[in-house]
Amino acid sequence: MNYTAAFDLGTTSIKGILINKNGSIKYTEERDIHTYYPEKGHVEQDPEEWWEHFCSILKEWQKSGVAAADILALSFSGQMQDCIPIDVQGRPLRRAVLYSDARADSEADELSGLFSTAESNPFNGTMLPPKLLWLKRHEPELFEKTACFLVGAKDYIIYKLTGNACTDPTTASTTGMFHLKKQSWMKKELTTCGLPEDKLPLLHAAHDTAGSVHKEAARECGLLSGLPVLCGSGDAGATTIGAGAAAAGQAYVYMGTTGWIASVSPELDHHREGIFQLLHPSKQAYIVIAPLLNAGSVLEWAAETWYGEEAYPYQKMSEEAALVNGPFPDLLFLPYLQGERFPVQDMEASGVFTGIKKETGRKELVRAVYEGLAFHVLQSLEQFSDGKNKEKAVPLIGGGARNEEWCSVLADVTNKSWTIPADMDLLPCLGAAAPAFVYLGWSPDYDAYTANVLARHEKRRYNAGDSKKYEALYTKYKMLYPLSVHM
Secondary structure (H helix, E strand, C coil): CCEEEEEEECCCEEEEEEECCCCCEEEEEEEECCCECCCCCCCEECHHHHHHHHHHHHHHHHHCCCCHHHEEEEEEEECEEEEEEECCCCCECCCEECCCCCCCHHHHHHHHHHHCCCCCCCCCCCCHHHHHHHHHHHCHHHHHHCCEEEEEHHHHHHHHHHCCCEECHHHHCCCCCEECCCCEECHHHHHHCCCCHHHCCEECCCCCEEEECCHHHHHHHCCCCCCEEECCEEHHHHHHHHCCCCCECCEEEEECCCEEEEEEECCCCCCCCCCEEEECCCCCCEEEEEEECCCHHHHHHHHHHHHCCCCCHHHHHHHHHHHCCCCCCCCEEECCECEECCCCCECCCCCEEECCCCCCCHHHHHHHHHHHHHHHHHHHHHHHHCCCCCCCEEEEECHHHHCHHHHHHHHHHHCCEEEEECCHHHHHHHHHHHHHHHHHCCCCCHHHHHHHCHHHCCEEEECCCCCHHHHHHHHHHHHHHHHHHCC
């Protein structure tokens, strides 16, 4: 049996799948990743742990009877916007600084005027130029020893396999130093602030070969020497493909701990506050993304707050929310528990309950949380689509999609049907496999992969319900944030 192996190096784990030409997943493996928080605002991981887990997954497949010759290509997805300094031998000089690391906020203030051009995305301390400047100032010896700054987790594995430093345009789009139109690094801006453009990885399309597995790597992980290694795509690109959002304007919603709304656009959109645009893995379109800080974490907060002593807190929470014959005319919840980036841009925003009465109990408050989070998604969709997105069925992925009662509330509130892939946890891996399918000739392009491979995977559907009962409450909901600012 012939397979392509696809890996996703996420923030919490690395997943791997073997998938055949027909799109059937035959083997899956997962390994947890440890995250370090050495100081406030610092978020790091060990690249060598990524490599060890990658090798461990391959060896587990070999124990299950998968021969090295069965694997025809490797492809990858992974967390983006990381800073991974390696020396001339390819050894990591320190732990990777992750995308969520906030140590370089002051450097971002210095550089924002230089890098915030019409072609770049919103600029802040999570971007690479501030992180590079921070390292140059605080760890100068390490900075000088660095031969290359890799910018994505998968790129380190690719380097270990091939000895080549590269990244894909989707990942590069998140760094804050990539021209979306020119599809190149911002050489002039980097030179102006003394950052080394010659220490950045080469740019390859997702379906281009980054190289082939060299002999030392083959001995270490059990692969065939010479096996082609695809550059792959950053996780936003792979997830977009995996979610099946192929048609221009088709939006999907990701509800993990944090979340996003994304769609594919054939051209760069006009700049809208809070919106990010990334080059699609095909390099023929753009992924338009609105980041949501408050997503599944809101449901997690509610479960921990009111059901922490329960054996099955999420199940109990949903059962009680379903008992409420709502909505109540004035009971509302604004879910901005940790600031928000979309539809408002306010990192100081707070959550709000209003309309609580003496008879309001736990189940009513939980129901308000479900509705408030659904209103948050609806308002974000409306602002994101700018009135253009009228489709009735929207793909929904992420941990929040496992809460059936919340999905039912979401379908009612938004007056849309929502489709949830059965292989939701593996979507980034399925998206990561697409470049290998294109490279091997198993699919002519990414659209064909979506239509012919992903369409075979089962989906659950939540149909739109009675949205009229929520119209008056939604109007009041939209007034909550402006009122809360003046409290």
